[in-house]
Every structure is written in C-alpha cells, then in structure tokens.
Amino acid sequence: DQQVKxxxxxxxxxxxxxxxxxxxxxxxxxxxxxxxxxYPAEGPTFLISISSIKDKxxxxxxxxxxxxxxxxxxxxxxxxxxxxxxxxxxAAGDNYGQNFVFGPGTxxxxxx
Amino acid sequence: xxxxxxxxxxxxxxKGQTVTLRCDPISGHDNLYWYRRVMGKEIKFLLHFVKxxxxxxxxxxxxxxxxxxxxxxxxxxxVQPAELEDSGVYFCASSPIRxxxSYATQYFGPGTxxxxx
Numbered sequence: 001d002q003q004v005k006x007x008x009x010x011x012x013x014x015x016x017x018x019x020x021x022x023x024x025x026x027x028x029x030x031x032x033x034x035x036x037x038x039y040p041a042e043g044p045t046f047l048i049s050i051s052s053i054k055d056k057x058x059x060x061x062x063x064x065x066x067x068x069x070x071x072x073x074x075x076x077x078x079x080x081x082x083x084x085x086x087x088x089x090x091a092a093g094d095n096y097g098q099n100f101v102f103g104p105g106t107x108x109x110x111x112x
Numbered sequence: 113x114x115x116x117x118x119x120x121x122x123x124x125x126x127k128g129q130t131v132t133l134r135c136d137p138i139s140g141h142d143n144l145y146w147y148r149r150v151m152g153k154e155i156k157f158l159l160h161f162v163k164x165x166x167x168x169x170x171x172x173x174x175x176x177x178x179x180x181x182x183x184x185x186x187x188x189x190x191v192q193p194a195e196l197e198d199s200g201v202y203f204c205a206s207s208p209i210r211x212x213x214s215y216a217t218q219y220f221g222p223g224t225x226x227x228x229x
Contacts, residue, residue: 002154004154034217036220041222042222042223043116043118043203043205043220043221043222043223044155044203044220045220046217046218046219046220049217089154089155091155099145099157099160099168100157100218101157102147102154102155102156102157103154104153104154105152105154105155
C-alpha cells in the first residue's frame with residue numbers, strides 16, 4: 001500500500017516551458033514534504049521542501065505547492081532546462097521528518 | 113565538506129553469499145538511514161540510527177539483514193545469506209539532529225548497486 005504516489009512515471013517538456021510534477025499522499029499525519037532529484041548512477045539530491053504550515057515554497061526556478069485538504073503537492077519548474085532531466089522523487093515525513101516515505105519517482109525529460 | 117560516501121559502488125555476488133555495504137555519513141551527522149530501491153520502484157526505508165543506537169528498524173525485510181553503527185560514525189549493512197530478491201540499489205543518508213521546530217534534510221550517498229545472481 002503506497003503512502004506516497006507519483007502517478008506519472010514519466011513526463012516530457014520542451015525547454016523553456018513549465019514542468020509540473022505531481023505527488024499524492026494518503027497519510028494525514030505527514031507534515032513535511034521534500035522533493036529530491038536523481039541523476040543516473042547518483043544518489044538522490046535534495047531540491048526543495050515544504051512544511052504543512054505553508055502552502056507554497058519557492059526557490060529560484062523551483063516552486064512546491066501543497067494542498068493539504070487534497071493531500072496533494074506539486075513541483076513546478078519554470079523555465080525548464082535540459083539539465084533538469086532526471087528522476088524526481090517526492091518524499092513525506094511525520095514527527096518532524098525523522099523518517100521519510102518516498103514515492104516511485106517521475107522521470108522528467110526536458111527536450112531542447 | 114565531504115558528502116555521504118558508500119562502498120562499494122557495485123557488488124555482484126551469488127545467491128547464498130554474504131555482502132557487507134559500508135556508509136560514511138557527513139561528519140557530525142548523528143542520524144544515519146539506510147534505504148533500498150528495487151527494480152526502479154520507490155525508495156524504501158530500511159532503518160534509522162541515531163548515533164550508535166537503532167531508532168527504527170521497521171523497514172528491515174528479514175533477519176538476513178544486519179546493520180551496525182559501532183561508535184556512531186560509519187555504518188555497515190550485511191546481507192547474509194543473500195537472495196535473488198535482495199538485488200537493488202542500497203542508499204545511505206545522513207542528517208543532523210533536528211532542533212526543536214526545525215526539520216532535518218537527509219543527504220544521500222551515491223548508493224551501492226547490488227546484484228545477486
């Protein structure tokens with residue numbers, strides 16, 4: 001039973017356009033959410049996070065939106081660049097994020 | 113500052129053999145985590161150390177897996193005897209102890225790719 005779902009296994013976007021990656025969760029106790037980016041043969045790299053007291057967090061080209069009532073969060077990348085091509089994992093945690101549950105990942109391809 | 117390192121980067125063993133994976137966390141990080149990703153699926157939590165103590169080992173699949181963190185520095189994860197379904201990428205992550213009201217981001221190592229034949 002997956003507590004964190006990323007229903008799109010892959011996404012292709014044209015360079016310069018917006019990429020929107022979605023994540024849904026089922027556990028209402030989750031109060032902290034992160035996005036990680038993973039290149040082949042490397043470990044996941046922290047990208048951006050959001051706590052449940054906020055509904056938006058922005059860092060440069062990356063913005064994460066949280067809709068607690070829908071148990072849904074999304075990562076927006078604007079503008080998308082070819083170097084953004086990677087697998088993006090959504091992760092959720094409770095108890096101040098001591099342990100995280102990861103989604104299956106979405107492979108983003110940004111086409112030049 | 114050095115990141116989380118893992119050794120070996122790859123390991124190919126036969127069913128029934130033993131393999132030991134090592135993780136060196138970021139210096140000063142008391143929290144150390146082991147995760148596993150199988151067949152390109154989600155990254156699954158295995159266990160969590162706080163210094164040398166096991167805080168949560170609820171994700172360990174069975175007693176063929178043994179994790180240690182003697183001295184609260186590096187950690188090892190031993191699989192004995194290895195089975196085919198143990199193949200996957202084993203990630204280690206570390207984080208500092210969280211302060212009240214804050215959140216501690218986990219920093220991941222590059223992973224060890226284990227293939228059991």
